[in-house]
Amino acid sequence: xxxxxxxxxxxxxxxxxxxxxxxxxxxxxxxxxxxxxxxxxxxxxxxxxxxxxxxxxxxxxxxxxxxxxxxxxxxxxxxxxxxxxxxxxxxxxxxxxxxxxxxxxxxxxxxxxxxxxxxxxxxxxxxxxxxxxxxxxxxxxxxxxxxxxxxxxxxxxxxx
Amino acid sequence: xxxxxxxxxxxxxxxxxxxxxxxxxxxxxxxxxxxxxxxxxxxxxxxxxxxxxxxxxxxxxxxxxxxxxxxxxxxxxxxxxxxxxxxxxxxxxxxxxxxxxxxxxxxxxxxxxxxxxxxxxxxxxxxxxxxxxxxxxxxxxxxxxxxxxxxxxxxxxxxxxxxxxxxxxxxxxxxxxxxxxxxxxxxxxxxxxxxxxxxxxxxxxxxxxxxxxxxxxxxxxxxxxxxxxxxxxxxxxxxxxxxxxxxxxxxxxxxxxxxxxxxxxxxxxxxxxxxxxxxxxxxxxxxxxxxxxxxxxxxxxxxxxxxxxxxxxxxxxxxxxxxxxxxxxxxxxxxxxxxxxxxxxxxxxxxxxxxxxxxxxxxxxxxxxxxxxxxxxxxxxxxxxxxxxxxxxxxxxxxxxxxxxxxxxxxxxxxxxxxxxxxxxxxxxxxxxxxxxxxxxxxxxxxxxxxxxxxxxxxxxxxxxxxxxxxxxxxxxxxxxxxxxxxxxxxx
Numbered sequence: 001x002x003x004x005x006x007x008x009x010x011x012x013x014x015x016x017x018x019x020x021x022x023x024x025x026x027x028x029x030x031x032x033x034x035x036x037x038x039x040x041x042x043x044x045x046x047x048x049x050x051x052x053x054x055x056x057x058x059x060x061x062x063x064x065x066x067x068x069x070x071x072x073x074x075x076x077x078x079x080x081x082x083x084x085x086x087x088x089x090x091x092x093x094x095x096x097x098x099x100x101x102x103x104x105x106x107x108x109x110x111x112x113x114x115x116x117x118x119x120x121x122x123x124x125x126x127x128x129x130x131x132x133x134x135x136x137x138x139x140x141x142x143x144x145x146x147x148x149x150x151x152x153x154x155x156x157x158x159x160x
Numbered sequence: 161x162x163x164x165x166x167x168x169x170x171x172x173x174x175x176x177x178x179x180x181x182x183x184x185x186x187x188x189x190x191x192x193x194x195x196x197x198x199x200x201x202x203x204x205x206x207x208x209x210x211x212x213x214x215x216x217x218x219x220x221x222x223x224x225x226x227x228x229x230x231x232x233x234x235x236x237x238x239x240x241x242x243x244x245x246x247x248x249x250x251x252x253x254x255x256x257x258x259x260x261x262x263x264x265x266x267x268x269x270x271x272x273x274x275x276x277x278x279x280x281x282x283x284x285x286x287x288x289x290x291x292x293x294x295x296x297x298x299x300x301x302x303x304x305x306x307x308x309x310x311x312x313x314x315x316x317x318x319x320x321x322x323x324x325x326x327x328x329x330x331x332x333x334x335x336x337x338x339x340x341x342x343x344x345x346x347x348x349x350x351x352x353x354x355x356x357x358x359x360x361x362x363x364x365x366x367x368x369x370x371x372x373x374x375x376x377x378x379x380x381x382x383x384x385x386x387x388x389x390x391x392x393x394x395x396x397x398x399x400x401x402x403x404x405x406x407x408x409x410x411x412x413x414x415x416x417x418x419x420x421x422x423x424x425x426x427x428x429x430x431x432x433x434x435x436x437x438x439x440x441x442x443x444x445x446x447x448x449x450x451x452x453x454x455x456x457x458x459x460x461x462x463x464x465x466x467x468x469x470x471x472x473x474x475x476x477x478x479x480x481x482x483x484x485x486x487x488x489x490x491x492x493x494x495x496x497x498x499x500x501x502x503x504x505x506x507x508x509x510x511x512x513x514x515x516x517x518x519x520x521x522x523x524x525x526x527x528x529x530x531x532x533x534x535x536x537x538x539x540x541x542x543x544x545x546x547x548x549x550x551x552x553x554x555x556x557x558x559x560x561x562x563x564x565x566x567x568x569x570x571x572x573x574x575x576x577x578x579x580x581x582x583x584x585x586x587x588x589x590x591x592x593x594x595x596x597x598x599x600x601x602x603x604x605x606x607x608x609x610x611x612x613x614x615x616x617x618x619x620x621x622x623x624x625x626x627x628x629x630x631x632x633x634x635x636x637x638x639x640x641x642x643x644x645x646x647x648x649x650x651x652x
Contacts, residue, residue, distance in 0.1 A: 111366075112358050113342050132220075132228040137281060137293035140170055144274045144297055148304030150177055150267045 004044050010037035016093055028066035035059035162210070162218045162231045164202065165241060165280040169195055173273035180266015192269030193252040199276070200245035207238045211635070217286075232286040234646075235635025236486075240283040240414055242632065243490045246617070247405045247497045248276050251398040254501045254610035257603070258398060258508060262308060271308075275301040275402065279410040286647075288336050288419075289346045295332070295378070295411050299325050302407055306395040317394035324377055324387040331374030335367045349647040352423045356644070364424050371419055372433065379412020381471065382441040385464050389448075392463065393456035393513065397504020400456060404463040405497035409489055413470055417640060425644040426477045434475030439569055442468030446576040454513045455503045455588065458580060459496065465577065466492045466539060472570060473554040474640075476561045483637035484553025487629060491538065491546040491621065498535035498614035502528055505603035505611065506588065510596075515584065520593030524600040527608050529589040531615040536581035538618040541574045546621040549629075 014034035021027040035058040042051035172195045180188050210216050215234035233241075252272070259268055278298025282291055303325070307318035340346055342363060343354025355364060373384065380388035388408070392400045420426055420434075445464035452458035470492070473485025505528045506521065507513050522529035538545040541552075551574060558567035602608065621628050639646055 111338075111342055111363050112360055114344050114354050114357060133230070133285065133287065133290050134293060136166065136170070136229065137290060137297060140274055140277050140281070140297040141293070141300060143170070143174060144271070144278075144300040144304070147173070147177065147267055147270045147274060148300060151264060151271060151304045151308055152310070154264045154267065154310075 004041060007037045007041045007044070010034070011041065012097070016090075020089065024070050025067065028063055028070065031066075032059045032063040035063075162216065162233050162284060163220055163229065165199060165284060166231075166277055168198065169273040169280070170277045173270040173277065176266045176270040176273070178266070180264065180269075184263075185260070185265060188265040188269050189256045192265075192272065193249065193256070195273060196245065196249040196252040196276070199280075200242070200249050203238065203241045203245050207233065207241060208631075211235060211238055215639075230286060231284045233284065234639050235637075236414075236418070236639040237283040239486060239490070239632055239636035240410060241280060243493050244276060244279050244283075244406055244410065247401065247493050247614075248272075250497060250501070250610045250614050251401050253613070254401075254504070254607050255398045256606040258504055258607055259396065262396060268305075268308065271301045271305050272399075272402070275305065275407070279406060282410055283414060286348045287346050288339065288348060288351060288423075291415055291418075292329070292332055292336055295415065296329065298407055298411055299329070302399070302403060305399040306391050306403070308396055308399065309394075311394075314394045317390040321387045321391035328374045328377035328384075331370045331377070335370035335374065338363070338367055338370075348418070348423050352425075352644045352647045355424065356648075361427075364427075365429075368420070368424060368430060368433075371416060372437070375412050375416035375419075376437065377412075379408050379416065379467055379471075380464050381412070381437050381467060382444045382464060385441070385445070388464060389457050389460045392460040392500075393454055397456075397500055397507065400459075400504070401497040401500035404460060404500055405493040408463065408467060409470070409493065413467065413474075413489065417474055421474075421482075421640040421643055422647050423644065431475050431477045434471050435563065435566055438468045438471030438473075438475055439566055440468070441465060442472060442573045443569060443576075446573050446580070449580045450576065450583075452580075453515050455506065455515055455518075455584060456500065456513050458515075458584065459499050459503060462539065462577065462580070463492075463496055465573065466496065468573075469551065469554055469570065472566060473550075473557060476554075476557045476563065478557050478561050479637055479641040480553055480560065481557030482640045483629060483633050484550055484557055486636050486640075487553060487625075487633045488547070488550035490633075491550045491618070494614050494617050494621070495535045495538040495545075495547055498531060498611060498618065499539070501607070501610055501614070502532045502535060505607050508607070509600045509603065515587040518588040518594065518597075519591050520589070521597060521600065522589035523593050524597055525589075525602050527602055528611065531611040532589065533585060534615040534618050536584060538622070540578035540581050542578070544622045546618050546625065549622065549625040 011034050014030045014037065018027045018030040018034060021030055035054055039051045039055035039059060042048070042054055172191060176188060176191065179191055211233055215232060218231045218233070220229040220231075252269075255265075255268070255272070259265055262268065275298050278294045278296070278301065281294035281297060285291060285294065303318050303322045306321055307314045336346075339351050339354075342358065343351050345351055345354055377384040377387075388404075392403050395403060420430055424430065442465050445461045445468065449458050449461035449465065452461060466488070470485045470488050473481045473488060476482070503513065505525070506518070509525060509528075510518065510521070512518065534545065538547040541548045543549075551570070555567045555570050558564070558570060603611070642649075
C-alpha cells in the first residue's frame with residue numbers, strides 16, 4: 001500500500017512536471033517517468049497486461065518518438081508564454097489536489113462496490129475474446145492520427 | 161451485417177490516401193461519396209427491416225471462432241445512423257467542389273470517413289468503454305479537419321477545441337472508471353443491473369455530474385460552450401456542417417441520453433438539471449448569436465441554442481417530449497448542415513464571412529439565397545417546415561409535464577431565433593447589391609446540389625412530418641421512454 005501510494009504520488013508529480021517544464025526534452029522524460037510509475041501501479045493492482053502496455057508503449061516507444069522528433073526539430077522560434085500561465089497552472093493544480101484529496105477521502109469508503117471476478121485468461125484471450133471491439137477502435141484512432149499528420153503537414157496547394 | 165457501418169468506412173479510409181496519390185480529384189470524390197451513399201441506402205433499406213422484430217444484437221465470428229464484437233441496433237441507434245449518413249452524404253457532395261482548392265482530397269475524405277466511423281461505432285456499441293473509444297475516434301479526426309485550412313485561426317481553433325475536448329474526455333473517463341470499479345462491468349446492461357443492485361443515489365449523482373460535465377462539453381451546452389464558437393467557424397464549411405449538425409449531437413446528446421435514460425434511469429433531479437441546462441443554453445446562446453457579424457459564428461451560437469431545445473425536450477422525460485427532442489435533433493442536423501454549407505457557398509464566392517460586407521447577394525446567388533431562407537425559417541420554427549413541428553412537440557410536452565414557464569421561454573427563444581435569422585437574410589441577401597459582388601456567380605453544381613437536397617428534405621419532412629415521426633422517430637423515442645427496463649429486458 002505504501003509503495004502504491006508513493007508510485008501514485010510519482011504519477012501525479014511527474015505528470016505535472018511534464019506540463020510545467022519549458023524544456024521539451026525534460027517534459028518528454030518526465031512523461032516517461034510518470035508512465036513508468038503508472039505501469040508499476042497497474043502491476044501492483046493485478047493488471048499485468050495493462051502494465052506491460054503502459055511501460056513498453058507509453059514509457060518506451062512514445063518517449064523514443066518524442067525524443068527523436070525533438071532531436072530532428074530546429075531550435076529557435078520559441079513560443080512566448082504569458083507569465084500569468086506560469087502562476088495560474090501550479091496554483092490551479094494545488095487547489096485541485098487539495099479538493100481531490102478531500103473529496104476522495106470522504107467518498108472512498110462510502111461508495112458500495114459489487115464483487116467482480118479478477119482479470120483472468122491469457123493475453124490473447126483478454127484482447128481477442130473479451131475486448132475485441134476495442135481493437136477496432138484502436139485501429140481507427142491510429143488511422144485518425146496518421147491522417148491528421150498527413151493533413152496537417154501537407155504541402156499547401158492553392159489555398160490562401 | 162451491422163458491422164458494415166464501421167468496417168466499410170474504416171477500410172475505405174485506410175485506402176483513400178493511396179487512392180489520392182493515384183488520382184487527385186475524381187476518384188477520391190467518387191469513392192468517398194460512393195461509400196456515404198451506400199451507408200445511407202443500407203441504413204434506410206436494410207436497417208429498418210432488421211429491427212422490425214425488435215432490437216438486433218450481432219455477435220461477430222472470425223474464421224468460425226466467436227470474437228467479442230457485439231453490436232446493437234435498436235430504434236434509437238438506427239435513427240442516429242440514418243441522420244449521420246444523410247448529412248454525411250450531403251457534406252460529401254458539397255465537398256466535391258468546395259474542397260477543390262484545399263488539396264489532398266484523399267486525406268480529407270479519409271478523415272471524414274474516420275469521423276463517420278467514430279459516430280457509427282458510438283451509436284452501435286452497448287459497452288461504455290467503447291463509447292469513450294469511438295468518441296475519441298470522432299474527436300481526433302475532427303481536430304485535424306478543423307485545422308485543415310492550415311491558417312493561423314484554424315490551427316488556434318483546433319488547439320482550443322483539442323484542449324477542451326481532452327478535459328471533457330477526462331470527466332467521461334473518470335465516470336466510466338467509477339462505474340466499472342463499483343459494478344465490475346462495462347456493458348450498458350451490466351452497469352444498469354449493477355446500479356439497481358447497489359441502489360445508491362449518491363453514486364449515480366457523482367457519475368451523472370461527471371457525465372454532464374464531459375458530454376456537456378462535447379455538446380457545447382452553456383456553460384461548457386467556449387470552444388464551439390471558435391472551432392466551428394474556423395473549419396472548412398462542410399466540416400462545420402458535420403460538427404454542428406452531427407458531432408456535437410452524437411458525442412454529446414446521444415451519449416448523454418443513452419446513459420441517462422437507459423443506464424441510470426431519468427430521475428426528477430436529473431430531469432430538472434437537463435431542463436435548466438437546456439433552457440440556459442437555448443436563451444443565452446440566442447442572445448449571443450444576435451450580436452455576431454461573422455455568419456458562421458452566428459450559426460455556431462445558434463447550434464448551442466438549438467441543442468438547448470433538444471436537451472429541454474429530453475428533460476421532460478415524457479414520450480412526447482423525447483419524440484420532439486429526437487425529431488428536433490434530425491431537423492436541426494439537416495437545417496444547420498444546410499446553413500453551414502450555405503455559408504461556405506457565400507464565403508467561396510465572396511471571400512468574406514462578415515455580414516456587414518455582404519448585401520444584395522440574392523440577385524447574384526438566387527439558389528443560395530432561397531435555400532438559406534428555407535434553412536433559416538426551419539430552425540426558427542416557421543410552419544410548415546420541419547423545425548416547426550419538432551419545436552411544437554417540445555413545447556406541448558413542456559406544458560403537459562407541468563412546466564409552463566419553460567414552455568414560455570422556449571417560445572420566446574424561438575422569436576429571438578427568428579430575429580437573428582431574419583438579420584442574416586436582410587444583411588446578406590436583400591437590399592442593394594454591394595458593388596464588390598457585381599461579378600459574383602452562383603455556387604458550382606455539386607455545392608448547389610447539396611444545398612437543394614437539404615432544403616428539399618427540410619420542406620419534405622415538414623409536409624410529411626407524421627409519417628417521419630411514425631416510422632423513424634417513435635421507435636427511437638420508445639427506446640428512451642422505456643428507460644433502464646429497455647436494457648434489462650433485452651439482457652445487454
